[in-house]
Amino acid sequence: MNGEAEPLLRFAEAKKVLGEIYTDLGKHVDELDEVYKGIVEPTGGGAGDSECMVPDEQAAEIELFRESINTIMETFRRDNMKVVFFGRTSNGKSTTINAMLHAKILPQGMGHTTCCFLQVKQQHLTRFRQFLVNELEVATDRDVKDRIFFVSSRERSTQVFNDCRMNFAQFERAYREQTERLRAEVHLKVSADFSEEIMRLEAIVDRFNMPFLDTTQGIIEYKRALAEFTDKCVSSDLEARCTGGLMSRIWNLENDMFQYVTKILAEPYQHKLEEVWRYRAPFKFSICVDAPALTKDFHEDLEFRFTFGLSAIIRRIIAYRSGQPVTAIQANLLTPMALRNAGRSNEDLHNEAMQKAVEENAMMTQMVLTSASYLANGSIGLLVVGGIVYRAVGWRVIAVTAAAYGGLYVWERMRWNSHAKEQHLKEQFRSHLAARMQQVGAAHTTHCETQAMR
Template sequence: MAAYLNRTVSMMSGDGPHNRSPLSTLSDHRPIRTPTENSPLQIFVKAKKKINDIFIEIEDYVNDTVDYMQKLEEKQHIINKDQVKETETFKSKVVGIKDVLARDHMKVAFFGRTSNGKSSVINAMLRDKILPSGIGHTTNCFLQVEGSPADEPYLVLEGSEEHCAVESVGQLAHALCKEKLNESQLVKIYWPRNRCVLLRDDVVFVDSPGVDVSPNLDEWIDKHCLDADVFVLVANAESTLMVTEKNFFHKVSTRLSKPNIFILNNRWDASASEPEFLDQVRRQHQERGLDFLVKELKVCTSKEAEERIFFISAKEALLARLSERGHTSPTPLADGFQNRYFEFQDFERKFEECISKSAVKTKFEQHTQRGRFIANELKNLLDTIYNNAQKLKGEKLEVRQDLNEKMNYTEQQLMLITREMKQKIHHMVEDVEQRVSKALNEEIRRLSNLVDEFNLPFHSEVLSIYKKELHAHVENGLGSNLRARLSTALALNMETSQREMTERVESLIPPAQRGITGIITPGRQPFQILYRLNCDNLCADFREDLEFRFSWGITAMIQRFAKGSSNSIALKNKRESPTASIIPMTPTEQIDGRLILPSTSAEDWSILTKIALTSVTSQGTMGGLLVAGFLLKTVGWRIIILTGAIYSGLYLYERLTWTNKAKEKSFKKQYVAHATRKLRMIVDLTSANCSHQVQQELSGTFSRLCHLVDEATTEMDKQLKELEGHLNSLESAAGRAKVLRNKANYLIHELELFEDAYLKTI
């Protein structure tokens, strides 16, 4: 494309002065009008710069506020999600306003049907033939003319930054060009500002293809019209407004709020050929234009619409201005030219006034109001946040004070309850130990009754199973008896103590955690003491003696005599020396079937005792003969025979009565004696064990209760830390809200100053 442009420029330019293009000679001319500092367009430039600066600050402010509110979104008592979402919409709104305000010019778009003279109107306003014009479909693409600080004009194709010669626009943008551009493509023409009064303050002219040559009107609007400040509808005065033209501007009005539209009825010079219908046709066009602007588009009032409809001849105006500047020779013009030319100049004045006054007011006033609305909305929301934060902060401070007081009270009461419960547990443990010891001693004394109740068949040949079952019977019986005597009272005392502990400790626990201790609950099994007697191991060394022994045998008699003598000696020694200790007696023993007696003095034994002792200990025939001979000589044979018969009868009786029942009775008697002796040895141990169980139960109960208090205290401490964090967060939130609220007041004041300076003075 660049090569094509260079070829086109070469064809249009020549070495000689006669071949120079009219466009190339424009650089030799100086501006007809000189811009002044107080021109309406300068006011627009200054106002635009000011409002842009304000909205840059508003954008920063909205971003800061949205970020601040997003961080507060979780604190539902301060702000809710709907408010945050509403605030987030302000970001896109401000960005949209900024994008519109960021343009450094006012854009004027010319639209109409093909060959209505759009390009001619722009050329006449620019006072030079810059854009291609002619019969038929001429302009093939969008042409944008804007001012440039450079002294030489140039053009730039869309999507490129390369400067091309402006002379090529006649071929490049012409519909008859072989390498024509797409109808939606834009070519920017940069024209020196010192050559055109309207371009001096960055006013941009946009020429367009006919609205009747393409169905892509929506694409045109989106691409080239959304940022236009003024629209000029160039109509053909030889016809009337067509549906195509109206539909296009209907689409524009739906995208833009009340666009500024001028209607130029071009080619009004054709009315010179029919002067008799001049007024009627003008009135007809005027009425239809008013209806279109006021009733159909509803973009202005009737009075405003009357000042935006003009009847001109762009071709005549362009020729006249070219002739004034010496570019062309004077050309005869149709009748009424002066009126048409004056109306064209009037259009230019009204057009400039619209840019400098109406556009500034309608455009910037709306954005100013929207900016002030956004600032006010955020200010009110920040006021709400600040008040909510202060209120919530006060509530949190009260809660923190209550928690501190409750924690101190809980710690003091827990220390007091702990001391009391320790003393109570100590007293109860001592009481249990005494009760168990007393009850166990009483049960040991009644052990023979318990053993007598055991009725398992007794077989002297096999006693291992009998012993095992007897051990279990005694252990279960003692345990059940002890439980019957102690369980109810101990359980009642335990329940009372646990209930007291629970009530005392639960008073320190928050209401939400009460009743979850599980100590005194319906259906819970009461505490029971386990009496670990373990008779099987305790009486494991029991050895029964079921051998038959004659109760009136010599050995038995000597044993009874020896036992009685030992007891009498002990009593005698005690009477003679009350302070002396009892002399321990050595028990009799049997070794290899012989009875070993303790040695005594000779005066304490009678002759019979000595003889009997000698007879027994001898264990031989000689000893028996000696005893028999001694007795025969002493008492006589009749007494001996009688005594022997009685003695033999007693022996026979006892031997016959030594049945399995007698053996069982002897076994139980021996077992009772052995078990009594063993059980007395573990009385203290058992009572201590039971008291230890009670101590463990009560201590465990109190420990669990204290653990609940610790959990409650830990939870309160956690709540305190959370409260501290919330308080710090609320303090920070309130401070930040106050700063942002003050900034909103500042921005509102800036917008008010802008209104006073630029909007109210117009």
């Protein structure tokens, strides 16, 4: 091209070059058509009988090429051609046009051209109305509003923005509803599985098999091993039950998402996504019951205590009123306070004082029961109570009751051996852990909901 030519002459030269290129393409298409028509096969029926061997699809493709080239050539034969500049607002379209024309024809600035177009909107509407109504007489003043459409880039951007905002708000609402629905399903499933696992604690504790040594160190090791074994079994069972119950639904949602994403990706990326999806770790709930921490305040009571003894009855009453497991209540409730504090550190005494401040009602109950125990253990109290009962029911009823009471005591005392202590320890441990798991069940359910939302 001539470098000294005017800028607009470059379009004419480009038009001429493009016309020559498409003219050559048209000639090549015609030559190819002649070649296809020359490929024939004799049919054998007689002289001049032949059949074209080119498939109809290729012949139709040649005609399609010829029509496309003719359409483009008709465009090049026009006297006037339009040049369109595409770009966002303030992207340099007006500056480029002015530079090519070597003159400031269009206004320049941040959105200035668009602003000018908006200012002349009413002028265009007035001119179009006069043209359609007065000059062409194809519409009336009432109908002309339905035949004039003026859409600017700024108005279109605002409309698209509002539509996108409404669509995104709808997406957020649908996503929130789906999330809440999934959260409710997780809450219901985990809560039910947690309750069932608490009911299965007895079977889990019974599976624990370790030699029981009736010594202080042996009992400590036995409790530690029992807590670790129970924690491992309960945590694994809860993870399997909770994950298995919701895995089918989560898998269906993830599979649907994978199918949708695969459709919108190109073929090379589809294989990469499939590789990542194939080696992706499956979803699994992470649940840690931490039985050793829950049973930290567990106090076993392996001394022989008659079921209907005064001390055992008092412990059960205090445990019921305080809402704690009976194994969390100290066994020496009937011992004077001064004797219990002997040999304890200042830190332990301080912690106990803090607990007493928040358990005033329980302490008052303990004081009343302690006073009653002193009276019951005294000879005078025993004589008074015995006299009242004797006068009320008679000596025969007292004798039968005492015999039955003594028989139960002897029967339980004869059965109290090392195996009974082990079973008693397991039963106390199960009861204590079940009560603590019920207290922390809501926290574990919330934790599982958070994992599912992630």
